[in-house]
Amino acid sequence: MSEDYAKFIDGARKLSETIYEWVYENQPVIILGHNDADGISATAIISKTLYRAGVRFHARILRRLEASELERASSSGRMTILCDMGSGYLSLLSKYSWNGGLAILDHHKPELFEAPSNSIHINPHLYGLDGVSEISGSGVAYIVSKGFSRVECKDLAVLAIVGALGDMQDIDVGRSLRGVNKLIVKEAEGEGYLTVQRDLLLPGRESRPIHIALASLVNPFIPGLSGDEDACISFLSKLGISLKESGRWRTLSDLSKEEKQMLFNELLRYLAENSYPTSILRDLIGTVYILQKERRFSYMRDAREYASLLNACSRMGLYGLALTIAMGDRGDDTIAKAESTYIDYRRKISSYIRTILSEPGRIISMGKFYLLKCLDLVEEDLLSVVTSIITESYLADRGLPVIALSGASSGEVKVSARLPRSSKVQNMDLGLVMRRAASRVGGEGGGHSVAAGAYIAKGKVEDFIAALVEEMG
Incomplete structure (x- = not known):
C-alpha cells in the first residue's frame, strides 16, 4: 500500500470515529445521496452501517443539492451525512448552521472554500489522491464505515466496487480498477465476496440470453444491432452460435472461448463493412467483477450490470427502488420491477442515440x-x-x-x-x-x-x- 493511500485510509477512519459519536447523539440521522449508481451505493453503505449500529436514520436520493433541502436538513438539529456530493458546494453549505453536525463524504474536487463549521469533510483530493480514478464516493463511504467500531461491514466492499464501476473508474489496464479501489477489490476477494475474470463486457453476461445481451449493448452503441433483438438473433445465427442449450437460453458466460473470439471478430468485421469506427470496440474486452453472494443469472451477479441496474432505476425516476435494491431487497416483485425498468431504460437510450446519429445538426x-x-x-x-x-x-x-x-x-x-x-x-x-x-x-x-x-x-x-x-x- 502506498504512503498516500495509507494516510487517506488512516485519516478517514480517525474522522469516522467522530462521526460515530455524532450519529448517536443526533438521531435520526439524515442521509442525502446523489442519484447516480455511485451515490446510491454510498448511501446504501452508510445506511446499512447505521442500521447495524442501531442508529435511526432517514435516507433520501437527490438529483442535486438545493437550498430547500439544505434548509430542511440544517434546521432539523440532526446529524446530516452527504454521500457522493457536497465537496463542490462548500460555500453554499457554509450558509447554513449545522448544529447537529455535518459529514461530507465525497470524491469530487473540492471547492476552494473552507468547510462549514461543525462539519467533517472526507475527500481523497485532500490527501493528494485522484477522486476521478482512485476511489469513488461509495469507496469513501466504505472506508468510513470500517471506522465504526463494533460494526461488521466487510460485505459492503462489493457496493463500493459497484459504485466505482458505475462512476466509470475502470480505467486501468484491461478496464480494471486502480488505487484504493483496487485495495477494496483485493479485500472483497480475500473475504470470498468477489472473483475477478477477463471476458467480453456485454451487459447481462450471466443474466440474459446472448442475443438480448448483444441488443442491450449501448456503450458502445452498434447501429443495426443495439436495441434490435431480431437483428442480433440473425447476426448470431449466421455465426453458427447456438442460442439455446438443453432448452435453456445461453448467456455470454455459457459461450466457449472460441465462440467469444468469433463473436468479437465478427463485430469488428460488421463495423468495418458498414463504415463505422472499429475503435469503439477497444474496451469491449476487459476485467469482470463477479459478486459471489448474488444468485447466478441475476442482474446483481456482475458488478457492472448491478451498477447499470441501479443507474437505470434512478435515471427513470425510481430513486426508492434503486436504493431498496442496493440495501439488499431481493424480493420477486422488487427485482421484477427493476428488471422491467432496466429494459425500458435501455430501449429509451437506444432510441435517443439513433435519433442523434440520424438527424443533422444534433x-x-x-x-x-x-x-x-x-x-x-x-x-x-x-x-x-x-x-x-x-x-x-x-x-x-x-x-x-x-x-x-x-x-x-x-x-x-x-x-x-x-x-x-x-x-x-x-x-x-x-x-x-x-x-x-x-x-x-x-x-x-x-x-x-x-x-x-x-x-x-x-x-x-x-x-x-x-x-x-x-x-x-
Whole structure:
C-alpha cells in the first residue's frame, strides 16, 4: 500500500470515529445521496452501517443539492451525512448552521472554500489522491464505515466496487480498477465476496440470453444491432452460435472461448463493412467483477450490470427502488420491477442515440469542443448517459470534450460535459470549466475533470456557450 493511500485510509477512519459519536447523539440521522449508481451505493453503505449500529436514520436520493433541502436538513438539529456530493458546494453549505453536525463524504474536487463549521469533510483530493480514478464516493463511504467500531461491514466492499464501476473508474489496464479501489477489490476477494475474470463486457453476461445481451449493448452503441433483438438473433445465427442449450437460453458466460473470439471478430468485421469506427470496440474486452453472494443469472451477479441496474432505476425516476435494491431487497416483485425498468431504460437510450446519429445538426463542432443539442429530445436524468455514449462511441477519436444540453424540470437548462478516455487534451478540468462558465451566466456547475455538469437559465444558453469557448481558451 502506498504512503498516500495509507494516510487517506488512516485519516478517514480517525474522522469516522467522530462521526460515530455524532450519529448517536443526533438521531435520526439524515442521509442525502446523489442519484447516480455511485451515490446510491454510498448511501446504501452508510445506511446499512447505521442500521447495524442501531442508529435511526432517514435516507433520501437527490438529483442535486438545493437550498430547500439544505434548509430542511440544517434546521432539523440532526446529524446530516452527504454521500457522493457536497465537496463542490462548500460555500453554499457554509450558509447554513449545522448544529447537529455535518459529514461530507465525497470524491469530487473540492471547492476552494473552507468547510462549514461543525462539519467533517472526507475527500481523497485532500490527501493528494485522484477522486476521478482512485476511489469513488461509495469507496469513501466504505472506508468510513470500517471506522465504526463494533460494526461488521466487510460485505459492503462489493457496493463500493459497484459504485466505482458505475462512476466509470475502470480505467486501468484491461478496464480494471486502480488505487484504493483496487485495495477494496483485493479485500472483497480475500473475504470470498468477489472473483475477478477477463471476458467480453456485454451487459447481462450471466443474466440474459446472448442475443438480448448483444441488443442491450449501448456503450458502445452498434447501429443495426443495439436495441434490435431480431437483428442480433440473425447476426448470431449466421455465426453458427447456438442460442439455446438443453432448452435453456445461453448467456455470454455459457459461450466457449472460441465462440467469444468469433463473436468479437465478427463485430469488428460488421463495423468495418458498414463504415463505422472499429475503435469503439477497444474496451469491449476487459476485467469482470463477479459478486459471489448474488444468485447466478441475476442482474446483481456482475458488478457492472448491478451498477447499470441501479443507474437505470434512478435515471427513470425510481430513486426508492434503486436504493431498496442496493440495501439488499431481493424480493420477486422488487427485482421484477427493476428488471422491467432496466429494459425500458435501455430501449429509451437506444432510441435517443439513433435519433442523434440520424438527424443533422444534433452534433456541432465548436472548435475546442463538440456541442450536442438535445434540448427537445433527452430528459435531464438521461442526458449524462447519452453524452457518455456519444463521447466514447463516436467522438472518442476526436479527443475533444462533448458538451450536451437538455431541458430541466426546474425550467432551467441541464448541461452535461464529458471528456473521452482517449483524450489528449492537456490540463483540461471540465469540473472547473463548468463551474466558471456557469457562474458567469448566473448558473451553477462543477464535477470531475473528465465528467461534469451545470444548470443555467434558459435564456442564457448562447452566453454560456460563448463563456465555454473563452474558458477553454
